[in-house]
Amino acid sequence: MSSSIQVEKVSKIYRKKIALDQLSLNIGENKLTGIVGRNGVGKTTLLKLITGFIKPTSGQIKVLGLPPFNQLEVSEKTVYVDDHMYFSPSLTLQEILGHGESFYPNWNMELAQKLLNYFSINLKQSHTQLSKGTKSTFNVIFGLATAAEITVLDEPTTGMDLSVRQDFYRALIKDYIQTPRTILLSSHHLDEIENLIEDVVLIDKGNVKLHVPIEELKQYAIAITGEAKGVREWADHMNVLSEKKLTDASITLIVQNSDANKIEKAKKLGFKVSAVSASDTCVYLTDEKKGGIEDVFK
Ligand SMILES: Nc1ncnc2c1ncn2[C@@H]1O[C@H](COP(=O)(O)OP(=O)(O)OP(=O)(O)O)[C@@H](O)[C@H]1O
Numbered sequence: 001m002s003s004s005i006q007v008e009k010v011s012k013i014y015r016k017k018i019a020l021d022q023l024s025l026n027i028g029e030n031k032l033t034g035i036v037g038r039n040g041v042g043k044t045t046l047l048k049l050i051t052g053f054i055k056p057t058s059g060q061i062k063v064l065g066l067p068p069f070n071q072l073e074v075s076e077k078t079v080y081v082d083d084h085m086y087f088s089p090s091l092t093l094q095e096i097l098g099h100g101e102s103f104y105p106n107w108n109m110e111l112a113q114k115l116l117n118y119f120s121i122n123l124k125q126s127h128t129q130l131s132k133g134t135k136s137t138f139n140v141i142f143g144l145a146t147a148a149e150i151t152v153l154d155e156p157t158t159g160m161d162l163s164v165r166q167d168f169y170r171a172l173i174k175d176y177i178q179t180p181r182t183i184l185l186s187s188h189h190l191d192e193i194e195n196l197i198e199d200v201v202l203i204d205k206g207n208v209k210l211h212v213p214i215e216e217l218k219q220y221a222i223a224i225t226g227e228a229k230g231v232r233e234w235a236d237h238m239n240v241l242s243e244k245k246l247t248d249a250s251i252t253l254i255v256q257n258s259d260a261n262k263i264e265k266a267k268k269l270g271f272k273v274s275a276v277s278a279s280d281t282c283v284y285l286t287d288e289k290k291g292g293i294e295d296v297f298k
Pocket residue numbers: 014015017018019037038039040041042043044045046
């Protein structure tokens with residue numbers, strides 16, 4: 001499969017802060033990819049670089065074969081949606097849609113109007129008049145209506161209530177099936193998007209920690225609970241992601257799930273073997289090991 005986004009050894013430094021550090025990433029054409037990671041690890045910076053809003057300090061980015069910064073040819077095939085999208089306060093939502101239609105070659109006005117009608121958003125209002133959640137809903141509708149080849153949704157559900165979020169995810173997947181395109185969806189709630197996305201990119205400290213199919217991430221780690229000494233001996237030479245002390249005598253180890261025979265052996269030894277969710281795996285993979293929040297209150 002050819003790549004629609006190629007990021008090669010890209011760094012972004014804001015004054016002295018290194019936001020991205022020689023990050024490389026290839027995103028295949030028409031993939032729906034989740035971008036996840038803790039606060040401040042560089043997700044928004046990466047997405048703004050891909051959509052040409054900012055320029056890399058070093059390294060190379062190609063989107064649909066071209067460097068995206070200051071490139072009109074890329075702009076009209078790209079949309080970046082977040083909760084800071086700016087539209088002139090003098091325009092009504094209807095007029096904003098009109099501008100969208102004149103800029104984006106594949107603009108889908110019918111979809112925009114049907115979704116706005118479904119969410120009961122009055123088109124005579126201005127963008128500044130909308131509540132936080134409704135603003136986010138309008139922004140994602142705008143983003144979907146562009147049908148842009150590269151659609152980037154950066155935490156698009158900020159402020160939406162649960163029912164709107166669920167409707168949005170359903171709309172996104174239906175629209176993606178009808179009009180396949182490359183979609184990057186960043187979220188702090190992997191559990192909410194794990195059934196939508198094909199691949200997941202986990203960002204940590206300005207770099208890609210993991211880029212795998214979501215089904216692989218769901219199987220990536222396993223929890224083993226039992227008598228501390230025995231569990232530790234069993235886990236010798238394994239990739240241990242985290243250790244939790246339960247009592248003086250028992251522990252849970254989170255280990256990389258790489259060897260089916262080892263897991264069978266753990267069961268035979270009487271240890272409890274349980275699944276670890278994709279979102280918990282991301283937390284374990286990026287844990288700073290500073291102890292828990294409880295330590296703050298000691
Ligand atoms: N304009 C800026 N000037 C200075 N530092 C910045 C700027 N934008 C981002 N940063 C810093 O770069 C780092 C990465 O920020 P970024 O917004 O890309 O992270 P993020 O993963 O999207 O975070 P979050 O999940 O909290 O939205 C952070 O340390 C942030 O403080």
